[in-house]
Amino acid sequence: MTDTPQGAADVAEYRLAVERHLADLPEPIREDLLNGLEDHLTEVAADREPGTTLEDLLGRPEAYARELRETAEIESEGRRDGFWRSVQAGLEPSVTWIRAKTEQYTASAGVGEAGEFRRKLKPGWWVLRGLAAAALVYYLIAGGAVLVTLPVLSEGIVQLLVFAVMALPFVWLSLRLGAMSEQWGIGRRRLVALGGVVLVWLGLLPYATLPSLYGPDYGQSFVADFEDPNEGVTNIYPYTEDGEPLAGVYLFDQDGNPLWIGDPDACDRLHEDPFGAEGYSDEAVPTPDPLEEGSYDEAEYGYLYPLCDSDPWPTDEASGLPVPEDSGASGPTGEQATEPVDPGGEQSTAPAEDSTPSPEPTE
Amino acid sequence: MRIRRWPLLCIEWYCVRVDRSQLLKGLLDIIVLRVLETGDAYGYEILRRLRGSGFDELGDASVYGTLRRLYRSGHLSTYVQPSESGPNRKYYALTETGRKHLSGMREAWEDVSAKMQALFDSPKGQP
Numbered sequence: 001m002t003d004t005p006q007g008a009a010d011v012a013e014y015r016l017a018v019e020r021h022l023a024d025l026p027e028p029i030r031e032d033l034l035n036g037l038e039d040h041l042t043e044v045a046a047d048r049e050p051g052t053t054l055e056d057l058l059g060r061p062e063a064y065a066r067e068l069r070e071t072a073e074i075e076s077e078g079r080r081d082g083f084w085r086s087v088q089a090g091l092e093p094s095v096t097w098i099r100a101k102t103e104q105y106t107a108s109a110g111v112g113e114a115g116e117f118r119r120k121l122k123p124g125w126w127v128l129r130g131l132a133a134a135a136l137v138y139y140l141i142a143g144g145a146v147l148v149t150l151p152v153l154s155e156g157i158v159q160l161l162v163f164a165v166m167a168l169p170f171v172w173l174s175l176r177l178g179a180m181s182e183q184w185g186i187g188r189r190r191l192v193a194l195g196g197v198v199l200v201w202l203g204l205l206p207y208a209t210l211p212s213l214y215g216p217d218y219g220q221s222f223v224a225d226f227e228d229p230n231e232g233v234t235n236i237y238p239y240t241e242d243g244e245p246l247a248g249v250y251l252f253d254q255d256g257n258p259l260w261i262g263d264p265d266a267c268d269r270l271h272e273d274p275f276g277a278e279g280y281s282d283e284a285v286p287t288p289d290p291l292e293e294g295s296y297d298e299a300e301y302g303y304l305y306p307l308c309d310s311d312p313w314p315t316d317e318a319s320g321l322p323v324p325e326d327s328g329a330s331g332p333t334g335e336q337a338t339e340p341v342d343p344g345g346e347q348s349t350a351p352a353e354d355s356t357p358s359p360e361p362t363e
Numbered sequence: 364m365r366i367r368r369w370p371l372l373c374i375e376w377y378c379v380r381v382d383r384s385q386l387l388k389g390l391l392d393i394i395v396l397r398v399l400e401t402g403d404a405y406g407y408e409i410l411r412r413l414r415g416s417g418f419d420e421l422g423d424a425s426v427y428g429t430l431r432r433l434y435r436s437g438h439l440s441t442y443v444q445p446s447e448s449g450p451n452r453k454y455y456a457l458t459e460t461g462r463k464h465l466s467g468m469r470e471a472w473e474d475v476s477a478k479m480q481a482l483f484d485s486p487k488g489q490p
Contacts, residue, residue, distance in 0.1 A: 032431055032435060033427075033428065033431055036427075036431060036453070037427070039450075039453055040406045040407075040427050040453070042449075042450050043405055043406060043407050043446075043449070043450065043452050043453070044406070044407045044423065045449075046446065046448060046449025046450055047407055047448075047449075057423070058422070058423050058424070059422065064422070064423070064424045065424070066424075067422050067424035067425050067428070068424040068425075068427065068428045069428075070388065070425075070428075071388070071391065071424065071425050071427075071428030071429055071432065072428050072431075072432060
């Protein structure tokens with residue numbers, strides 16, 4: 001009878017159903033029982049009358065498993081020491097409750113028994129495992145060239161197609177492995193499952209950190225999300241050494257890249273353009289001309305500080321601004337320095353050219 | 364015949380089924396070993412022999428589980444033989460250890476059985 005695929009499928013299905021109900025048996029005993037069970041069921045199936053099923057001969061799988069467990073536990077009870085027996089006994093109500101709730105959950109969703117549902121999900125897991133393997137290999141192969149290729153490929157469907165073609169053999173291998181492992185013992189299958197979990201984790205991990213490889217802009221935004229050194233800073237109020245407030249200021253780092261500090265969206269009232277395209281003269285930034293032919297590149301200079309139009313300038317008490325020792329020689333008095341200044345007003349004129357940082361952007 | 368061997372089990376039909384099943388679980392080893400003493404057999408064949416001897420309560424799982432346990436203990440050996448009607452069959456055979464084990468269990472059983480019989484035959488339950 002089991003020469004037919006249907007007969008073999010019946011045996012495999014019955015064995016799986018029995019296995020699901022033997023999960024609590026000690027590993028060596030379960031392994032031994034399950035390893036030989038399929039052969040035994042095949043023998044039984046070969047002796048059955050035409051038209052009868054294994055369930056007709058042996059009863060329902062859960063009853064078969066219960067009987068098998070009782071027989072096996074004649075020995076295992078004697079071996080188990082008191083501690084583990086008490087642990088198992090203590091956990092049994094919780095395990096039973098979880099199983100019952102799981103059954104209710106899947107049954108109420110209309111997908112039948114939890115074990116059956118888990119079995120149906122297996123091919124999906126195998127596909128995911130294959131995709132993860134392909135993703136990992138793709139990353140390892142393309143890792144060196146990822147800076148060049150990914151920004152281009154990610155613009156279209158090309159990357160997806162390349163990956164799909166590459167993933168096909170991996171998914172096939174994973175499906176094949178899954179189908180074969182159905183015949184293996186529980187120990188080997190757990191090993192395969194553990195390997196699959198690790199593979200999925202490794203396969204997805206590179207793509208979680210991949211944006212940092214896309215380029216300087218992606219890298220900055222990615223890093224800024226996680227370790228922004230200016231976290232908490234919402235605005236910048238530049239002053240001269242004389243305590244004179246400066247408005248209309250761009251900030252650059254040592255490489256000439258703009259410093260993106262603060263958040264224009266957090267302002268109660270914003271300038272018309274936080275990048276200063278309209279509101280400020282760009283005389284302080286000599287090269288290149290940001291307003292040339294109206295092609296202002298906002299990313300090249302960053303925000304214009306102070307960002308917000310309505311925030312009061314900090315006082316010396318709050319900010320610790322330097323106060324000149326002698327008001328007569330070195331500039332304005334402390335009162336002048338601490339007086340709130342309207343950035344959009346007369347005092348917000350750009351500083352003298354020789355006092356303005358003149359970065360030379362690298363690009 | 365059953366009434367003589369299991370007098371208490373015939374009070375109610377449903378009690379017979381339950382009690383016999385529980386009693387037989389403790390005797391599975393000696394039952395299976397005894398069947399195999401009469402000749403090597405594969406799993407389902409052993410069950411059929413037992414059913415033929417009146418052990419209707421025993422299920423295939425009990426026999427299969429007992430066979431695997433006795434095999435792990437070294438009381439049984441196995442070999443595979445081709446079958447004319449289907450796939451190869453795994454035959455179980457008694458090992459020397461198994462024979463000794465069966466012999467010891469049989470002595471214990473006969474001792475207990477004799478004492479139980481005497482107990483039941485005694486009018487007031489006194490041996």
